[in-house]
Amino acid sequence: MPTQKPEDDRIALLQGTLDLLILRMLVFGPRHGQGIARHIQQTSEDTFLVDHGSLYLALQRLEDKGWISAEWGVSDNNRKARFYSLTDEGRTQLAVKASQWRRLARAIGLILGPEEQEA
Amino acid sequence: MFWRRKRSVNDFQEEIRAHLELEAEALKQEGLSESEARLAAKKAFGNVLGAEERFYEKNRLRWLDEFSQDLRHGLRMMRKAPGFTAAVVVTLALGMGANTAIFSLIDAVLLRSLPVQAPEQLVFLAAAGPKGRGPAPPYPCFERFRTQTNSFSGMAAFTNTDVGIRFDGPIEEVDAARVSGDYFRVLGIKPAAGRLLTPEDGKMDPPVAVISYDFWQRRFGGSPSAIGHTFKWDGVMGGRLFTIVGVTAPEFHGLLPGRTDDLTIPMDVTDEMLKDTGSWWFSAVARLKAGANPEVARQETDRIFQAFMDEFPVPAEVRRNNFHHLELAPASQGLDELRRRFSKPLWALMTVVGLVLLIACANITNLLLARSAQRAREFALRVAIGAGRGRLFRQLLTETGLLFAAGAASGLLVALWAVRGLTSFFAGGARPIQLEVHWDWRVLGFTVGASLLASLLFGAAPMLRGLRSDPNNAMKDGGRSTMSRGGGRLGQLLVAFQVALSLILLVGATLFLRTLQNLHQQDMGFNVSRVALVGVHLPHDSYPEAENRTALWDRLLPEVRSLPGVEAAALSSMTPLDGNGRGVAFDAPGFQSESREAHSIGLITASEGYFRTLGISLLRGRDFTDRDRAGTPYVGVINESARKHFFGSKDPIGTDVVMNKRTLRIIGVVADVMQEDLRRAPRRFLYISIRQPMDMGARQTLSVKTAGDPELVLPTILARLRSLGPDVHLLRSGTLARQMDEWLIQERLISTLATAFGLLALLLSAVGLYGVLSYSVARKTPEIGVRMALGAMPGQVAWSILRKTLAVIALGLAVGIPVSVLVSHAAESMLFGVTPADGLSQLIAAALLGLVAMAAGYLPARRAGRVDPLTALRHE
Structure with missing residues (x-):
């Protein structure tokens, strides 16, 4: 598995962050589930391990909430796949969640302090 | 948003399959072999089945699944305890049936609108x-x-x-x-x-x-x-x-x-x-x-x-x-004569059946309590292996709801049968009241609502008790003493409650029965027994003139009087309690009043022998004869009330009076008759001769005093009347006793039903008391065994149980008697000759109740006294 980091180095996703990441991934247009998973992994430089089973349940949850919509379509390599796209509601939610997350990350960063001091 | 159409499980599976293929494809491009790529894709996905299951659970109406599970479980539990189920369902069927039946009458008489547009x-x-x-x-x-x-x-x-x-x-x-x-x-x-x-x-x-x-x-x-x-x-x-x-x-x-x-x-x-x-x-x-x-x-x-x-x-x-x-x-709702007559009795009956239902439900609570104590081990086990309280509660609710639903459904069958009886009660007699009892949404809604309310109200305590079961205790001592002392007390309180309600119903029933008896036994001024009545109408075509009609009356009376079994016969325009009335203005010499009301008098046209036929006493003067005709001086007979009112101390006999511009001579005075109403003092009445009629008088009622049962003579009379001529039109026929019964329909309805429901309440309470005591004896058998082994006498043991019965009855009576006085006050206008606080009625009811309750308590007490210490202790 050349492109993937050893399992130990990966961080299991924090509760609630998967939804945010999914919404973010869909900003650039419709994607299918497998594409979303790959993209999260690649963008996070393989830091995140996306449990595919959880991903699909999260997708379903977001769809039920009306933040994303889904449609069956055909992938680049001509395979049938279910494509998800952001709804207006989803876009608003993304903005809200992203700002929440940034504040949280900053706050945690402040508390933890610069990286060198830890060692 | 469970109502939204959900994505199917298949669609979800399809998506996962697509994912696995896409992932394998991607991995293959990264250099993995076909089989490696597939495996890796699956591995990365994690548990496919698990995801599918989670999706399934998330999407299903989980409560619906569990509900149908509970329903099946509940049905199984009902089948497993047929005796318990039957007891609950039969008790509820009687209670709900009575309520639905009476409510459907209320619906038909009081609530329903006419089937007309808007x-x-x-x-x-x-x-x-x-x-x-x-x-x-x-x-x-x-x-x-x-x-x-x-x-x-x-x-x-x-x-x-x-x-x-x-x-x-x-x-x-x-x-x-x-x-x-x-x-x-x-x-x-x-x-x-x-x-x-x-x-x-x-x-x-x-x-x-x-x-x-x-x-x-x-x-x-x-x-x-x-x-x-x-x-x-x-x-x-x-x-x-x-x-x-x-x-x-x-x-x-x-x-x-x-x-x-x-x-x-x-x-x-x-x-x-x-x-x-x-x-x-x-x-x-x-x-x-x-x-x-x-x-x-x-x-x-x-x-x-x-x-x-x-x-x-x-x-x-x-x-x-x-x-x-x-x-x-x-x-x-149409003219409200029927509603006016029956609204009070019907609401009174609704109260009665409501109380019966409460008594029935109290029994059911007791049964459920006993059962939840028996099942404490089962509940404890469920809790121990991880059943949530909420889940357990829902299951119990379903079970209880199922029992009440079965009871309500059987109640509808009972009601169906009861309504048939009730409508025929109304439709009997010469003046039938045709009730359109059909079950509309209101009746069904009432039944469903009542059973729901009852199951929540009376199923709550047993359910809570079931939930409270502590796994530790329940498992430890084999579920024997999980029913706390409080449980026994609740059962006894319920029985006291039943005793109180039964007392109210029995007092009510006694009051109504005595009302009916008083109405029957008062001096009505006429003799109701052995009198047959036939309405006779002489159509205008064949009998255009007064002479034609008089001629027929002259022929008719001797014919009827000559029949075997006939003691007397007479014609009159009205008979007591037939619902007819006629008022005229009356003037007597020396009587002065400005008020029109004071000059009014009831008018009855009668033939000779009318007073004798109906057993009305002639106090003074003479009766009419067949010689009081059109050509002879007009004559009249007044009743005692009229004599007192118009003549005071003077003797009216022979006095000329004026009635509606006609002068007539008073020839007799008769006793007062309860002509129109059994509950009020008789009115003033004037009788005139049928051969000197005021108006057409084409409709008369033939009264016949018979030697035996008038119903048996009636066919002969009718046959003879028909033989008089083709144009004699016979109207309704019956007996004076039946006419009186029809007048008393409200009183009979309410006293019959109140008695029936009172006895039902008594029975239910006795069953309840018996059940609670039997259960307590059964549970205490080991304790009793120990006491007996330690030297307690059987009599002492039995007495300890009986004492409990007495306490329960005493509590019930103490609450019931004052409440019954309050309740009876609301029904005061329906009573006659008794007061709501009538001591005798209370005594009768309390005595009956006490007797039955003691009998119900005696059996378990005797059983307690007969406990064999050896057998009892071996059970331990």
Whole structure:
């Protein structure tokens, strides 16, 4: 598995962050589930391990909430796949969640302090 | 959002499959082999089945799954304990059945609207005053309403009468309505066949008629050929030939609840009647325009009415008392005579059956409590292996709900049967009350609501007890002592509650029974036993003149008197309690009063022998004879009340009095008779001779005193009457006793049912007491065994149980007696000769209750006394 980091180095996703990441991934247009998973992994430089089973349940949850919509379509390599796209509601939610997350990350960063001091 | 159409599981599986393929493809491009890529894709996905399951669970209506699970479980539990289930279901069936039956009567009599278009727009126009509501004002005033108001979209006049009509054979007596031509248009009734009456038909040229659906079925078998049939009727204008032109819709029975207008004919009225400004002879129904304000409409009509009354004055007293103002009475339920008569008894019965249901439910609570104690181990086990309390609660709720639903459903069957009995009770006798009891949404809603409420109210305690079971304790001692002491106390409190309610019901039943007895046993002034009654009508065609009729009466009386088994026979215009009444003005020399009321007297036309036939004592003077005829001086007999009122201390015999401008001589005084009402003091009455009649007198009632059972002699009498001539029209026949029973229908209804329900309550309470005590004895068997082993005497043990019974009964009585006085006060107007706080009734009820309760408590007590210490202890 050349492109993937050893399992130990990966961080299991924090509760609630998967939804945010999914919404973010869909900003650039419709994607299918497998594409979303790959993209999260690649963008996070393989830091995140996306449990595919959880991903699909999260997708379903977001769809039920009306933040994303889904449609069956055909992938680049001509395979049938279910494509998800952001709804207006989803876009608003993304903005809200992203700002929440940034504040949280900053706050945690402040508390933890610069990286060198830890060692 | 469980209502939204969910994505199917298949679709989800399809998506996962697509994912795995896409992932494998991607991995292959990164250099993995086909099989490696597939494996890796699967591995990365994690548990496919798990994801699918989670998706399934998330998407399913989980509560529905669990509910159907609980339902199946509940049914299984019911099957597993058939005795328990049967006890609960039968108890509930009796309680719910009684409630549904009485409520369906209330629905039919008190709540249901007439099956007409927009019934809420209908009003009756009636003159009213402090003395009650009367009919509509005279026709000319009604005409002004019709032409000078804006609030109404239509108005119709109608009267209800019994008429004798003749198709081909003998005269048939039918209930009829005589109506103005726009009657059906105002009501918005559709024909079931043919057409209904139109304003054009009001001219009676040619006379036409409409029949009811029931009559169409009964008389013509629903045949279309009924339309076009003709019949003859002697109306006000003499014999006319009517043609049937249509049939009313099946659900329409007329405006008088409890009665079906089999025939509806246009009012055949003479011009004089239409112009008469002093006759109040019909009722009026009107339809308010949509959105019209009823108060504005009332003021509008009242103005016209007051102007009319000023123009054509009546005595001030009458105007004040009866014709004070015009009222718009809601007509959505029809004329309310039936409702007025039965609303009190029916609500009283509803209270009674409500109490019975409470008693029944208390029993069920006790049964459920005992059962939840038995099942404590089961619940504990469930909790121990991880069942959530909420889940357990839902299961218990389903089980309890199921039991109550089964009870309610069986209750409907009981009600079905009970309603049949009740309607036939109303429909019996010469004047049947036809109740249209059918189960509409209101009745079913009531049953469902009552059973839901009952299951929540009375199932709650046992459910909570079940939930509270502590796994530790329950498992430790084999679930034997999990029922806390509090549980036993709750059971006993429930039984005390039942005893109190039963006492209230038994006191009520005793009061009503004594009321009926008092009404029967009071001195009514006549003898009700062994008197047969036959209504006789002499049609105008064959008996046009008074002489013709007198001649027939002269022939009829000796014929009947000569029959075997007949002791006496007489004719009269009225008989006691037949519901008829006639008042006239009376003037005696020396009697002075300005009040019209003081001059009024009831009038009865009677033949010789009437007083003897009915057992009315002649106090002074003589009876009529067959020689008191048209050619001889007019004579009259007064009753004791009239004598006191008009003559005081003077002897009236031989005095000439004036009655409605006719002078007659008083020849006798008879005892007062409860002619119209058994609950009020008799009115003043004047009897005149049938051979010197005041008016046509074509309708008379033949009373026959028989030696034996009048019902047995009745056929002979009827046969002899028929042989008198083809044109003698025989009306209703029966006995005086039955006539009295019909008058007492409310009292009989309520006393019969209150007694039946009181006994049912007693039985249920006894069962409840027995159950609670038996259960407590059974549970205490080891304890009793120990006590006996330690030297307690059987008598002591039995007494300890009996003492408990006594305490429960005493508590129940202590609460029940004061409450029963309160409850009976509400029913005071229905009582007669007893007071609500009647000590004897309370004593009877308490004694009966105590006796039955002690009997119910004795059996478990005896069982406790007979516990064999050895056997009991071996159980441990």
